[in-house]
Amino acid sequence: MAMVLSEDQQLLRDSARSFCQDNAPISVMRRLRDGKSELGYDEAIWQQMIELGWPGMAIAEKYGGFEFGYTGLGLVLEETGRTLASSPLIASVLLGASLLSEAGDEEKKSQLLPQIVNGKLRLAVGVDEGPHHNPSRVACTAIKQGAEYVLTGAKSFVLDGHIAGKLIVAARTSGEPGSENGISLFLLEAGCQGLQIQRTQMVDSRNAANLVLDQVRISEDSLLGSEGAGFTALDAALDIARIGVASEMLGSVQEVFQRIVEYLKQREQFGVQIGAFQALQHRAAEMYSEIELCKSAVLGALRCLDNSSATAKDRARMASLAKAKLSEVSERVSNEGIQMHGGIGMTDEFDIGFFLKRARVAQQFLGDASFHRDRYATLHNF
Amino acid sequence: MLALEQFRDSTRVWLEENCPPSMRTPMVPEEIVWGGRNADFTNPESKLWLDRMAEKGWTCPTWPAEYGGGGLSSEEAKILAEELARINARIALTSFGISMLGPVLLEYGTHEQKMEHIPKIIRGEIRWCQGYSEPGSGSDLASLGTKATLEGDEYVVNGSKVWTSYADKADWIFCLVRTDFEVPKHSGISFLLFDMKSEGVSTKPIQLISGSSPFCETFFDDVRVPAANLMGRLNEGWSIAKRLLQHERTMISGFGLASGQGDRGGTTSTTASLEGAAMHYREDKDRLTDPALRDQIAQFKIDSEAFALTSQRSSEESKQGGPNATSSMLKYYGCELNKRRYELFLKAMGSQGLGWEGDEFEAEELQVTREWLRSKANSIEGGTAEVQLNIVAKRVLGLPDMMSLAGKK
Numbered sequence: 001m002a003m004v005l006s007e008d009q010q011l012l013r014d015s016a017r018s019f020c021q022d023n024a025p026i027s028v029m030r031r032l033r034d035g036k037s038e039l040g041y042d043e044a045i046w047q048q049m050i051e052l053g054w055p056g057m058a059i060a061e062k063y064g065g066f067e068f069g070y071t072g073l074g075l076v077l078e079e080t081g082r083t084l085a086s087s088p089l090i091a092s093v094l095l096g097a098s099l100l101s102e103a104g105d106e107e108k109k110s111q112l113l114p115q116i117v118n119g120k121l122r123l124a125v126g127v128d129e130g131p132h133h134n135p136s137r138v139a140c141t142a143i144k145q146g147a148e149y150v151l152t153g154a155k156s157f158v159l160d161g162h163i164a165g166k167l168i169v170a171a172r173t174s175g176e177p178g179s180e181n182g183i184s185l186f187l188l189e190a191g192c193q194g195l196q197i198q199r200t201q202m203v204d205s206r207n208a209a210n211l212v213l214d215q216v217r218i219s220e221d222s223l224l225g226s227e228g229a230g231f232t233a234l235d236a237a238l239d240i241a242r243i244g245v246a247s248e249m250l251g252s253v254q255e256v257f258q259r260i261v262e263y264l265k266q267r268e269q270f271g272v273q274i275g276a277f278q279a280l281q282h283r284a285a286e287m288y289s290e291i292e293l294c295k296s297a298v299l300g301a302l303r304c305l306d307n308s309s310a311t312a313k314d315r316a317r318m319a320s321l322a323k324a325k326l327s328e329v330s331e332r333v334s335n336e337g338i339q340m341h342g343g344i345g346m347t348d349e350f351d352i353g354f355f356l357k358r359a360r361v362a363q364q365f366l367g368d369a370s371f372h373r374d375r376y377a378t379l380h381n382f
Numbered sequence: 383m384l385a386l387e388q389f390r391d392s393t394r395v396w397l398e399e400n401c402p403p404s405m406r407t408p409m410v411p412e413e414i415v416w417g418g419r420n421a422d423f424t425n426p427e428s429k430l431w432l433d434r435m436a437e438k439g440w441t442c443p444t445w446p447a448e449y450g451g452g453g454l455s456s457e458e459a460k461i462l463a464e465e466l467a468r469i470n471a472r473i474a475l476t477s478f479g480i481s482m483l484g485p486v487l488l489e490y491g492t493h494e495q496k497m498e499h500i501p502k503i504i505r506g507e508i509r510w511c512q513g514y515s516e517p518g519s520g521s522d523l524a525s526l527g528t529k530a531t532l533e534g535d536e537y538v539v540n541g542s543k544v545w546t547s548y549a550d551k552a553d554w555i556f557c558l559v560r561t562d563f564e565v566p567k568h569s570g571i572s573f574l575l576f577d578m579k580s581e582g583v584s585t586k587p588i589q590l591i592s593g594s595s596p597f598c599e600t601f602f603d604d605v606r607v608p609a610a611n612l613m614g615r616l617n618e619g620w621s622i623a624k625r626l627l628q629h630e631r632t633m634i635s636g637f638g639l640a641s642g643q644g645d646r647g648g649t650t651s652t653t654a655s656l657e658g659a660a661m662h663y664r665e666d667k668d669r670l671t672d673p674a675l676r677d678q679i680a681q682f683k684i685d686s687e688a689f690a691l692t693s694q695r696s697s698e699e700s701k702q703g704g705p706n707a708t709s710s711m712l713k714y715y716g717c718e719l720n721k722r723r724y725e726l727f728l729k730a731m732g733s734q735g736l737g738w739e740g741d742e743f744e745a746e747e748l749q750v751t752r753e754w755l756r757s758k759a760n761s762i763e764g765g766t767a768e769v770q771l772n773i774v775a776k777r778v779l780g781l782p783d784m785m786s787l788a789g790k791k
Binding site: 272275325381 | 657679680695698714772781783787
């Protein structure tokens with residue numbers, strides 16, 4: 001497994017970087033927030049991303065994708081993290097398309113995946129039901145009645161939940177909350193009867209929603225995969241998304257750190273640049289070291305996704321490694337971003353605070369550091 | 383590609399035929415081969431293994447064949463390393479000649495110096511030690527005062543060094559000496575090579591907190607060194623010294639890498655891995671019952687794995703340029719990791735990790751205690767953690783230097 005990028009991958013990263021800097025800078029994010037955008041992202045920019053082929057990057061050619069691999073998609077996400085460019089890439093592509101690929105039958109895949117690649121369809125995935133990520137703690141029930149399932153329960157922190165055309169929801173067909181057995185996956189239309197979708201206004205100004213399922217009746221064709229056996233596919237798709245989110249976080253962390261170093265060289269107090277003070281130098285050097293580990297953790301995890309001989313357990317290990325490490329370092333660096341900028345870092349006018357807010361949401365999303373350390377330990381049998 | 387696959391096949395066959403059985407078992411500290419005039423081989427197969435590897439130049443796989451090295455490309459060396467790892471082969475030769483002096487000798491030495499010293503390093507015939515730190519020159523290494531004065535065609539060396547690793551066992555020393563006291567400190571240093579048997583050289587081991595004495599004080603009293611033993615140009619030794627430190631840091635950063643399968647190497651013993659030890663000493667069955675320790679061990683292992691990937695990335699990125707400023711980052715982080723590793727071993731083992739000697743403790747338990755104490759030196763030797771952070775801040779991040787701002791050097 002090479003830990004350096006190929007020439008094609010470097011070109012992709014460079015072009016993604018210039019695209020984000022030129023077309024989706026952080027001022028776009030500020031405009032969306034100030035305008036209380038209903039979508040939570042900029043539709044015109046998303047169309048350009050679709051033209052660049054980003055949604056299809058890791059999708060198989062037979063479904064209209066480009067098979068450029070997860071490393072490529074990760075590089076793109078890293079660049080969106082630098083400018084905090086939001087888009088349906090996480091909900092529709094990382095979560096939705098991955099889950100469809102893992103759990104869906106051939107018919108659903110050939111019908112829906114091309115629509116994700118060309119942007120016609122936006123997907124959202126509802127897993128968690130409480131304030132903490134815990135994909136096996138599904139209490140939402142699905143009861144078979146004739147040729148239908150009746151879904152009852154609630155979902156929280158559903159990214160793009162209020163703007164998706166279709167939603168995939170994890171519900172329990174047997175067993176107790178906490179058991180990996182008995183979880184089934186269902187594909188729902190956003191407008192289906194009994195489904196209430198409420199957008200949540202979160203600190204990062206992006207777009208999550210809560211769902212209430214009140215006797216939602218859907219045909220048995222809506223079941224993805226086999227009944228009661230959805231967890232394996234769900235966890236596999238979550239691992240892809242965890243690594244993708246870690247890639248995005250890596251971009252943000254590097255951007256914050258770059259801004260810190262620039263500020264340390266520019267700001268003067270006591271007649272010298274504050275970057276000359278050893279107390280700040282050592283903190284900066286420690287952050288640099290941690291970020292180098294973050295780069296390797298993310299690249300190692302992306303390589304693992306692209307390695308056809310890697311097992312589901314290998315992917316799970318690397319996903320938890322990357323998400324734990326990035327969540328930890330992202331907290332540290334985003335806090336230092338404020339502290340090292342001093343008073344100006346506390347102002348809304350200055351962009352650094354956006355990174356702090358996004359960092360915390362990304363940390364919680366799909367499992368924080370302690371969730372993933374626990375999972376990593378379990379995967380190592382201790 | 384075809385040639386590389388052939389190389390792999392022939393290497394595999396050769397190793398199968400030439401690596402003795404006991405050299406495919408985990409290394410034990412008493413059997414590490416340092417070479418040198420007085421090398422003693424407690425296991426005769428160690429000698430056999432060294433000689434066979436040295437014959438092929440594979441103790442230094444990428445060094446030029448004209449000086450006895452393996453002459454391998456980096457791709458071939460990687461294959462060799464993989465094939466060695468595949469059969470769990472021990473390192474045939476460990477030495478400062480290989481990890482520190484050799485690379486700079488190849489870069490800065492004359493043809494004659496290379497011809498004289500490189501083959502002996504490769505074959506493990508001469509064991510080198512490093513004359514850097516002095517009693518008054520630790521982190522401020524360039525303030526060193528050991529003096530070398532040219533008299534005819536000889537330098538006369540006077541002064542003393544400290545923390546000289548294995549000086550009492552070494553045959554030759556590479557030594558930083560001051561050859562000009564009138565210029566700024568970095569501009570008056572030269573790099574000398576000389577025989578530790580020379581008249582006027584004496585050593586005195588220093589007992590450390592771990593109970594062992596790997597470091598020495600080294601004294602030079604009118605030691606006469608041929609002028610031809612100067613490496614590089616007179617008064618330009620500091621750049622060689624720094625270059626060598628990069629190699630040293632890369633070597634020391636390897637302490638952060640887990641050896642073999644577990645966190646301490648080996649796979650079977652109770653102290654091979656942190657989680658194994660933690661569960662063993664708590665009599666836990668399937669899950670470590672101390673949640674705080676479990677979290678800390680998981681965090682350590684995550685960092686350790688990310689660090690190993692970073693070392694790999696760094697060496698792949700710097701294939702052309704050799705070690706660079708990131709060697710300071712790797713040195714800093716690797717040493718902190720190793721210290722964390724041993725603090726966690728103590729937590730995992732409870733009072734069984736705190737024995738000093740006696741039959742109440744297993745040999746490997748006592749070894750962990752000593753290794754824990756030894757690990758404290760990691761962030762001091764080869765430049766302290768703080769010096770590494772200074773280097774990262776200035777060289778990598780380009781932050782201003784307060785010393786230059788204040789007009790001091």
